[in-house]
Amino acid sequence: MVFVSGHRRGTVESAMTTSIPRRFTARTQAALAVERLAAEASRRLGRGSGEMIGGKLALRVSPGALAEVGSHRRTACVSGTNGKTTTTRLLARALGTLGPVKSNSGGANMAPGVLAALSRPPFDAAAALEVDEIWLPKVAHEISPRVVLLLNISRDQLDRSNETRRIASMWRELGAELRDTTVVANVDDPLVAWAAGGWHRQVWVSAGQNWTADAMVCPQCARLLHRNDNGWWSECGLARPEPIVAVTGQREILWYGRTISARLDLPGRVNLGNAAMAAAAARELGVEVEAALAAMTGLGDVQGRYQEVALGEQGRRGRLLLAKNPAGWVEMMELLADAPPRPVVIDFNSQTADGRDPSWIWDVPFERLAGRQVLVTGGRKEDMSVRLAYAEVPHSVHASAEDAAQAANEKVVDVVANYTAFRDLLVRSSR
Amino acid sequence: MRRGSATRIALIYPELLGTYGDGGNAIVLEQRLRWRGLPAEVVNVPAGSQVPDSCDIYLLGGGEDAPQVLAADGIRQNRAIVRAVGSGAALLAVCAGYQVIGATFPSGGEIHEGLNLVDIETRRSFAPPETPPPGRAVGDIVVEPDPRLNLPTLYGYENHAGRTRRLPGAGGFPLGVVRRGIGDGEDGGSDGSGGGGGGGTDGIVDGRVVGTYLHGPVLAQNPALADLLLTWIHGDLPPLEAPQEAQVLREARRRALAGS
Ligand SMILES: [Zn+2]
Numbered sequence: 001m002v003f004v005s006g007h008r009r010g011t012v013e014s015a016m017t018t019s020i021p022r023r024f025t026a027r028t029q030a031a032l033a034v035e036r037l038a039a040e041a042s043r044r045l046g047r048g049s050g051e052m053i054g055g056k057l058a059l060r061v062s063p064g065a066l067a068e069v070g071s072h073r074r075t076a077c078v079s080g081t082n083g084k085t086t087t088t089r090l091l092a093r094a095l096g097t098l099g100p101v102k103s104n105s106g107g108a109n110m111a112p113g114v115l116a117a118l119s120r121p122p123f124d125a126a127a128a129l130e131v132d133e134i135w136l137p138k139v140a141h142e143i144s145p146r147v148v149l150l151l152n153i154s155r156d157q158l159d160r161s162n163e164t165r166r167i168a169s170m171w172r173e174l175g176a177e178l179r180d181t182t183v184v185a186n187v188d189d190p191l192v193a194w195a196a197g198g199w200h201r202q203v204w205v206s207a208g209q210n211w212t213a214d215a216m217v218c219p220q221c222a223r224l225l226h227r228n229d230n231g232w233w234s235e236c237g238l239a240r241p242e243p244i245v246a247v248t249g250q251r252e253i254l255w256y257g258r259t260i261s262a263r264l265d266l267p268g269r270v271n272l273g274n275a276a277m278a279a280a281a282a283r284e285l286g287v288e289v290e291a292a293l294a295a296m297t298g299l300g301d302v303q304g305r306y307q308e309v310a311l312g313e314q315g316r317r318g319r320l321l322l323a324k325n326p327a328g329w330v331e332m333m334e335l336l337a338d339a340p341p342r343p344v345v346i347d348f349n350s351q352t353a354d355g356r357d358p359s360w361i362w363d364v365p366f367e368r369l370a371g372r373q374v375l376v377t378g379g380r381k382e383d384m385s386v387r388l389a390y391a392e393v394p395h396s397v398h399a400s401a402e403d404a405a406q407a408a409n410e411k412v413v414d415v416v417a418n419y420t421a422f423r424d425l426l427v428r429s430s431r
Numbered sequence: 432m433r434r435g436s437a438t439r440i441a442l443i444y445p446e447l448l449g450t451y452g453d454g455g456n457a458i459v460l461e462q463r464l465r466w467r468g469l470p471a472e473v474v475n476v477p478a479g480s481q482v483p484d485s486c487d488i489y490l491l492g493g494g495e496d497a498p499q500v501l502a503a504d505g506i507r508q509n510r511a512i513v514r515a516v517g518s519g520a521a522l523l524a525v526c527a528g529y530q531v532i533g534a535t536f537p538s539g540g541e542i543h544e545g546l547n548l549v550d551i552e553t554r555r556s557f558a559p560p561e562t563p564p565p566g567r568a569v570g571d572i573v574v575e576p577d578p579r580l581n582l583p584t585l586y587g588y589e590n591h592a593g594r595t596r597r598l599p600g601a602g603g604f605p606l607g608v609v610r611r612g613i614g615d616g617e618d619g620g621s622d623g624s625g626g627g628g629g630g631g632t633d634g635i636v637d638g639r640v641v642g643t644y645l646h647g648p649v650l651a652q653n654p655a656l657a658d659l660l661l662t663w664i665h666g667d668l669p670p671l672e673a674p675q676e677a678q679v680l681r682e683a684r685r686r687a688l689a690g691s
Contacts, residue, residue: 155450158450158451158452158588158590158646164495165495165497213445213446213449214450216446216447216478216498217446217447217497217498217501222497222500222501223501224446224478224479224501356569356570356571356588357451357588357590357646358588359451359452359453359455359588359646359647359648360451360452361452362452362453362454362455362458362648362651363449363452363454363455382676382679382680382683382684383680385676385679385680386651386652386674386676386677386680387455387651388676389674389676389677390455390458390459390462390651390674391458392462397679
């Protein structure tokens, strides 16, 4: 059977069972075969997980493949500037308590990557899908997800400017068209709250926002937003919605009127916010919160993030942290402050995938690193060095993260890297 | 040097004009004073609040369309910056801020009135209406400053859709000639070729007002420009030892951008 859409508030559907094998068009069957071949070939050649190339070819063979394999199953799409990958992984674990789950865990988060994740049996498996902010409308239109999670919108790459408001606006329009989709949205981000306000059904979550600089202007009326400890509001009437789920402490979540404790293995309050979002989405798909949180515990790293790896041959080790924009850096600052002050290696690039303009590091309060040993490397190490000099943070500059770790005063360091720097570190350390 | 009284650096509406890290210009000015033993104070002027007219240096940064219009309205209504500049304060205006200090600028499909502090105007395009507007100017920019300024090469990053030109009979002079990138785009890149660097100019220097498209932040990458602004307020400055990092960065930029 195909599940009945138009679910009502508060109802929790039992796990969907599908006895009739799905019938795909011949075109899509061919596309799925092509996807499998391409992915396998790509893996054999050692070119990553093959999600991108396989999915791309399959979409060329059958442009409708995504709709065919993606609709009529329990899917959730996760989007936002920061935290997509982690939240998707947490959600996948929660959904795993009900049965098999598909997920684009390799991080390929555009249409081809989503298709690759959905293109293997069982075709009625639930799916937790990370989707790029810009690609969300395209993907969601095809697969009509049961739930969409909107985490946050902030500046990411400065050379793709003028995007925060545009993304919010795209998301708002999308919601108006997805009649049967519930949006789980972060009330602490005004852009997200405004975007989600246009959907047919919302679950409001207070997941926190410690970076407000990109949401100072009302997305609805372009006047300045007002803020205090209780939230934000605008003269046009737009205001922070009342959340039904909220992160209220380091290990505490307010959950539909009661307080529950939550202990994650992932560090930091930011990840508790991600978990709250994931749990709220899992609830919409039939998972009790206790089961969801229990399944999330035990996840210690996400694609190498928070993982400790060997750095070089001399027994040095580093915990890998990703910070690719000001909002992400502020999160990492909080996380670093939670732990004993290790030396910090900053690995900073400005390749195309990072954004070519490194100016944003001047918005990061690097003064907070004072008192730690700081070591700098990466393609734009000189820019970072100037930033730290003006922040009066003593530091040294090194040719590589491995060299930096070697020069550190302790055997274990924290490494904060932006996108390509992180990717390269992960590849080097897993050789 | 005025003993005892700190140099006041006003960072105007950082929530609106802070998209591209230009708040760093305030940090650079403050520290270059403090490292010389001169007292300095950064005055944050949040959007919606009164702009003081008692500061020594005013900073306007880059921002997106809607915030730019909000900022321009706010600054125009209280004329503090205009009064302050009239009585000797210095002003550095970057990108959206640079457009705002001119006569008019485009935003959201309309032409808005600027501060009229310098004789420039900005449009999406100055090409005839039937030609498509040029692409957004995004990328590294290198400017050879006007010899009168006695400054070394300026390095930065630009990101703007508008093209800027001097009005007939304009006062002051362009900040410099674009060696790489688009800048104002008058001659170099306004044809939409995107190549730029064809001898067009960037920015304006008029009295103690400097306008430019350079982010970076511009004063972090070009400390000599920071010191020029400070000299306008202080006269001769004591020598500065630190930091060597800025020189290393400039050498890295020079190498990275050489040959293009
Ligand atoms: Zn409003």
